[in-house]
Each structure stands twice: as structure tokens, then as C-alpha cells.
Amino acid sequence: MTSRPDLRRALADGLLTGDGAMSTYLYQQGIPVGVTAEELSLSRPDWIEEVHRQYLEAGAEILETNTYGANRERLARYGLEGKVSRINRESVAIARRVAGEKAYVVGAVGSINAGRVPNWSRAEYRDYYEEQATALLYAGVDGLILETFLDLEELTLALEAIRPLTDLPILANVAMLEVGRTRDGHTLTEAFAHMQKHGADGAGLNCRLGPLEIQRALEKTVVPEGLILSAFPNAGRLGLTEGEFRYKSTPEYFGDRARALREQGVRLIGGCCGTTPEHIREVARALEGLSPVPRDNPELPEEKEVRPRVEVRTRPTVAEKVRRETTVIVEFDSPKDLDITGYLRGAEELNRAGVDAITLADNSMATTRMSNMALGSIVKERTGAEPLVHITCRDRNLIGQQSHLMGLHALGIDQILVVTGDPTRIGDLPGASSIYDVNSFDLIRMVKQLNNGISFSGKPLRQKARFTVGAAFNPNVSRIEAAVRRLEKKVEAGADFIMTQPVYDAESMRKVHEVTRNLPIPVFIGIMPLTSHRNALFLHNELPGVKIPDPVMKRMEGLKGPEARRAGVELAKGLLDEALRYFRGIYLITPFHYWPMTAELTRHIRDRQRRDQAAVMSRN
Structure with a gap:
């Protein structure tokens, strides 16, 4: 993209609007449940192109490739493990056709564990991440975004596998089950410092929680100097309404919360599950003409080590006896x-x-x-x-x-x-x-x-x-x-x-x-x-x-x-x-x-x- 600064500079100096959900939006449009969205980059590229175009027209300045789950482990569930490189390359090509000179294209790399019980092979996962990232980089992305990592351990492994492959910016987003903490027990303050140490240019939050909960988490987090903040909240919590599962947050509410996230020093704001082009349109309107706000870290009280209480057993267990x-x-x-x-x-x-x-x-x-x-x-x-x-x-x-x-x-x-x-x-x-x-x-x-x-x-x-x-x-x-x-x-x-x-x-x-x-x-x-x-x-x-x-x-x-x-x-x-x-x-x-x-x-x-x-x- 010759007419624009490179992505790293754009993130460091400006305030950018990201795009919104791909899979949940496709399902809202009637894509059959059970079809993996990533495969549609091969079988129905016109559908993927149309979603990208809607987000671009809504004001998105960054388009994520349709590759969240385009890794060997996940694609194997659909018999597509032999098409990892092809799906990733074609997904980049689709996004690039839409973006032209108007938007950046970042390669999306999702957590392989994706919320399952954390029991995985480090060697296999390292290979899977390297394989997917190599295909995305070869296809010509402007940067990479690692998304929806519940465990800092897995995210660290992904960074260790991918960082040596490129000098392009890497953004790394965690997802939280509990506000302010990763599933494997790290505070966001600890996680962000760790991510920067392992080569992330930016860090942030995406998925699972809505914009207000992400704001609450950031208010209690110390962000290292020089680390670019991003936020891709869900459209609120998923709930059953009139017999259907829906996300509650309206586009107007999403736009209001985007301004609050900006006040936390967030430089890149988009949407995750449940968001639509209308949500992104409101985000773009809310941020139009605004400059980024320097991050003002909270002064956290000195934490005393809290050791969980252990009750003493009065009789030996059978294993002891x-x-x-x-x-x-x-x-x-x-x-x-x-x-x-x-x-x-x-x-x-x-x-x-x-x-x-x-x-x-x-x-x-x-x-x-x-x-x-x-x-x-x-x-x-x-x-x-x-x-x-x-x-x-x-x-x-x-x-x-x-x-x-x-x-x-x-x-x-x-x-x-x-x-x-x-x-x-x-x-x-x-x-x-x-x-x-x-x-x-x-x-x-x-x-x-x-x-x-x-x-x-x-x-x-x-x-x-x-x-x-x-x-x-x-x-x-x-x-x-x-x-x-x-x-x-x-x-x-x-x-x-x-x-x-x-x-x-x-x-x-x-x-x-x-x-x-x-x-x-x-x-x-x-x-x-x-x-x-x-x-x-x-x-x-x-x-x-x-x-x-x-x-x-x-x-x-x-x-x-x-x-x-x-x-x-x-x-x-x-x-x-x-x-x-x-x-x-x-x-x-x-x-x-x-x-x-x-x-x-x-x-x-x-x-x-x-x-x-x-x-x-x-x-x-």
C-alpha cells in the first residue's frame, strides 16, 4: 500500500477502525450451520468478498482475512487438512481485492485450543502456527493478528513460532472468561508485559465479553509503554431471546462504547462475535476526526501475596496410610x-x-x-x-x-x-x-x-x-x-x-x-x-x-x-x-x-x- 504509511506506523500514530465478525455474520445471512466459514474462501469466495466489502463501506480501515480457524488441526475436522496453505492464500487474495488502497489487510490466526480443555502438544501446535503464518505472509498481508487466546501459555507459543518468520507487526489478543484475567490465571498486566517481551507489537482483547466489560478490564491494567492497544468486543453477551440466540448490543451502543475505549488509549477498535457492518459503521462515526488518547495507566495498589487457605486434614488419606x-x-x-x-x-x-x-x-x-x-x-x-x-x-x-x-x-x-x-x-x-x-x-x-x-x-x-x-x-x-x-x-x-x-x-x-x-x-x-x-x-x-x-x-x-x-x-x-x-x-x-x-x-x-x-x- 504505497499511498499509506505501513501498518505499524499507522497504528502507532493514529486511531483505526477494525472490521467486525465474519462467521457469526455469515450465519446470520443464512449460511448453513456445520459449514466452516474458512472453506467458503474456496467454494464461495463471492460470499466472503461481499462481507469484506460491507465492512469496508461501513468504515473499516483494517480487514481481517477469513482465516481464524484455517489451521491444520481445525481443518482436519472437515477433511480439509491438506488445504491449509490454499485456504490461507485465497483468503488473503479475497481481502486484498476488496481493500485495494483503502484498507490494510491483516492475517487472522486463531487459537487452536479455542476454549477446550488445555491439554495439547507444544510441538504440534508450533508446527500448525508456523504453517498457517507462513501461508499468510507469503500471500502478502500487512500484518498478523492472533485472536481469542484464553491461555497465555498457548499465545506465547504462537508468538514464539511466528515472530521469527517476519518483521511485520503482530497484534495479539486474549479472550477472558473472567474480567481481567486469562484462563491460566494471569492478570492482564502480566499478560501484556509477557506478550511484548515475546515480540508482540500490540496487545488487546477480543471475543466473549462486550465493550463495557473490556473497558472495565483495561481500567485495571498496566499497559507497557510502546505496546499498541486493540479491542474487538462481542456485541454483548449471547442470550436466548424469543426462542433464538442473539447478541444484545445495538450498533448505537457499540459506537458510544468505542469512544470510551478510545479514552483507555485503545488505537484499534473493531468487533467480534455478533457484530455486523452496522456496528462498525457506528464505531467509524464515533471515532471520525478524533486523535488517539495517550494511555494513562492506573496506579495499582501494591498487591500482597494472597495465598489460598488450605484446610488441614486430621486423618491420613488412603494414599498416605x-x-x-x-x-x-x-x-x-x-x-x-x-x-x-x-x-x-x-x-x-x-x-x-x-x-x-x-x-x-x-x-x-x-x-x-x-x-x-x-x-x-x-x-x-x-x-x-x-x-x-x-x-x-x-x-x-x-x-x-x-x-x-x-x-x-x-x-x-x-x-x-x-x-x-x-x-x-x-x-x-x-x-x-x-x-x-x-x-x-x-x-x-x-x-x-x-x-x-x-x-x-x-x-x-x-x-x-x-x-x-x-x-x-x-x-x-x-x-x-x-x-x-x-x-x-x-x-x-x-x-x-x-x-x-x-x-x-x-x-x-x-x-x-x-x-x-x-x-x-x-x-x-x-x-x-x-x-x-x-x-x-x-x-x-x-x-x-x-x-x-x-x-x-x-x-x-x-x-x-x-x-x-x-x-x-x-x-x-x-x-x-x-x-x-x-x-x-x-x-x-x-x-x-x-x-x-x-x-x-x-x-x-x-x-x-x-x-x-x-x-x-x-x-x-
Whole structure:
């Protein structure tokens, strides 16, 4: 653009109007949902060109390319990963045709993580950013704008990958879930200084929040000298109005707020989701003839280090106790009805027998049961037993998961087992949705984030949680080495102990010990007594993750009722004697609410402990 100063100079000296939303505006015009806007640069370039033209005519002085999601990872969802370079080049060409000598063209690079759980490969993301930026630069943009980064860590990686490729200006915008802070817990003051250090010419805010919330955030932020400020707010918050999801802010309101953003020293003002050419027209009118306002940073009070309070646990957790002595966890699932009288009696007897924790599954086999959080709290209060509740990835979205964990913390239930959860189609409500916002690795990491006093969204909490997190391990697989590698990933994610699926023979005990002996966390070996021959047949042939050896199957053959349960207990005692040669952690699973079976097995363990201790004392 020979008739205008280069973009860096224009941003440093002037006050510029950016453009508005691309994708949401296209959808408002009737583009089918499910079509990725970036691909339209190839299939319908006339549509993209028309949007750019409308924004130019509305007064936009900077046009962003239609490339927010034009990276390999996102395009792969549509089978377009082989067209990364072509989509980016064509998008630049479209914007350039419209801009001519009237506007600058900046290449838009969006966050790849884009609001998902922050679990990503640095090496892969670096390659993706480098690939997209290279295509945009080759096509001839005037600069680059990095947008909608919730996490400063990911934005830093993008800057590190892109800055060495060009001397053109790079603007870097974060998006906030909480006003004034990134999802990974950094204040905007920290984030802006960090972005400048890593090569950003400009920094700012875009998406998620409206103009007033962005203004509020900037009022409390120290902006480094020389850093160009930008703001691309949404048209307010998205809400349901008359049966439709809409953005509330009118174009007139948007223009009014543009003047307020200018007072904060913002040099580039445009719009993000929900904005239209009419919003940008009002911004351009509001800023017409005005000069930029020098940034006047607030004088922030000296911050005292605020350390989230940690409540001290009065009793050792199972993960702590098992390192010193034999520790018994008994699974006793919540009832499927509303009567808890029998359940509480069983919990009381298990506690009297000497269990260290009663663990309650989270709607096991996708079958509806009483809330394990509510029942665990009642058990703790009325029997004194220590509850250890399971949490599945299946039943709650991330909002519900954090809320559930916060509730457990408030109730003093701080020992949990994180599991994936059986799919709903196998349960008693097969039409229910399986959520699975995250997998078990992600959820373990996020629980540990709560232990650091940081919410899932990155918001500091006034207290640190104190969850001890267990993870599940199924040794009854054909390729146990692959299962162990998966288990090691759970340990890396932050698991504190392991609970295995039940095993039914001595050889399996030894094998589990051998493959887990080098893990840095304790293992609780699973044992579930059989209740009948039919029960053994079902477990072996129909229940995933369980194998019953032939000798055990023959021992149970023909047995039923109390006689079968006695045989199941005796078999389990033999397994326990073998297990105690290798493991201090025992995980007993109560079948069909037959708690007397696991109570007797717990007494067997405690009796053996006493005999072993007496033998040691007599030798001394």
C-alpha cells in the first residue's frame, strides 16, 4: 500500500477502525450451520468478498482475512487438512481485492485450543502456527493478528513460532472468561508485559465479553509503554431471546462504547462475535476526526501475596496410610431406590469391621442410583466411615463437574476416584446423553488445578482444594503393556493412587504387581467375591474387564444361594492371602449389596494383620 504509511506506523500514530465478525455474520445471512466459514474462501469466495466489502463501506480501515480457524488441526475436522496453505492464500487474495488502497489487510490466526480443555502438544501446535503464518505472509498481508487466546501459555507459543518468520507487526489478543484475567490465571498486566517481551507489537482483547466489560478490564491494567492497544468486543453477551440466540448490543451502543475505549488509549477498535457492518459503521462515526488518547495507566495498589487457605486434614488419606500399613477400601454402591436404611446399616458394619474407606460408584454401569455425594456425606456424618466417591466423565459437563467438586470440598469429602464411565446406552436410560467433555486424564489434571486454588476457568479461588485422586486400572486385557502405558499417563496427570478391576487368580496378582512395581504411587488390588455360578458366568462372558479362571469357575459350578456366597468368600480369602504378599492396598468390591461378604473379608484381613504383628513381636 504505497499511498499509506505501513501498518505499524499507522497504528502507532493514529486511531483505526477494525472490521467486525465474519462467521457469526455469515450465519446470520443464512449460511448453513456445520459449514466452516474458512472453506467458503474456496467454494464461495463471492460470499466472503461481499462481507469484506460491507465492512469496508461501513468504515473499516483494517480487514481481517477469513482465516481464524484455517489451521491444520481445525481443518482436519472437515477433511480439509491438506488445504491449509490454499485456504490461507485465497483468503488473503479475497481481502486484498476488496481493500485495494483503502484498507490494510491483516492475517487472522486463531487459537487452536479455542476454549477446550488445555491439554495439547507444544510441538504440534508450533508446527500448525508456523504453517498457517507462513501461508499468510507469503500471500502478502500487512500484518498478523492472533485472536481469542484464553491461555497465555498457548499465545506465547504462537508468538514464539511466528515472530521469527517476519518483521511485520503482530497484534495479539486474549479472550477472558473472567474480567481481567486469562484462563491460566494471569492478570492482564502480566499478560501484556509477557506478550511484548515475546515480540508482540500490540496487545488487546477480543471475543466473549462486550465493550463495557473490556473497558472495565483495561481500567485495571498496566499497559507497557510502546505496546499498541486493540479491542474487538462481542456485541454483548449471547442470550436466548424469543426462542433464538442473539447478541444484545445495538450498533448505537457499540459506537458510544468505542469512544470510551478510545479514552483507555485503545488505537484499534473493531468487533467480534455478533457484530455486523452496522456496528462498525457506528464505531467509524464515533471515532471520525478524533486523535488517539495517550494511555494513562492506573496506579495499582501494591498487591500482597494472597495465598489460598488450605484446610488441614486430621486423618491420613488412603494414599498416605497404605504406604505404612495394609489399607482396605470397600466399594458399596448407592441404592437404586430412595430407602437408605439398609445401606446405612451395611456402611456401619463395614466401618466396624475395619475398612479405611467406603467407596461409592457414580451411577455404575450407567444405571441411575442415589447421588454418591449426598449419600457419602450422610455415611460420614452418621457412621464415621470415610467416603471415597467416584466421579465419571460421562454425566456432567465442565460446569457441572467443577460445581460437583466444589460441593464435595464443602462437605469435607476429599478422596475421589476419577473414571471415564460406561456409556449411557448400556444403562437404564439409554436415551440419555453421554457428556464426556473431558477424558479421565484431563479431569485428573483439572482436579489438581483446584488443589492449586485455580478454577477450571483460571479464576483464583479463595481456598485450595485438597483432593486425593485415584485412577482406575484394568489388568484383564490381552495387551497389558498398553494398559500400563495408559496408567502411566494417569500418573503423569497427577493421580495419587490406583484401584484395579477385580482379579481372580494368583498369577494375575503376581502379574499386576510386576507391571506396577515401579510406579511412584500405591496400587489397591481389586477383589470381588463371587455370589453364584451364574454370577461367575456373567462376569467372565458379559462384563468388560473381568476374567474368571477355569478352576474358579469349576469351584462355583452348581452352587447358588448362601452356599455359593460362602464359597465365593472362601475363594476371595485365598486371593487375599496371595494379594497381601504383594500389596498393602486392598480394594474389595461388594456384589449386589451383600455387604456381609466384604465385611467378613475385611475382618479376615484385620485378623491376619493381628496374627502377623503378634508373630513379629514374639520373634523380637
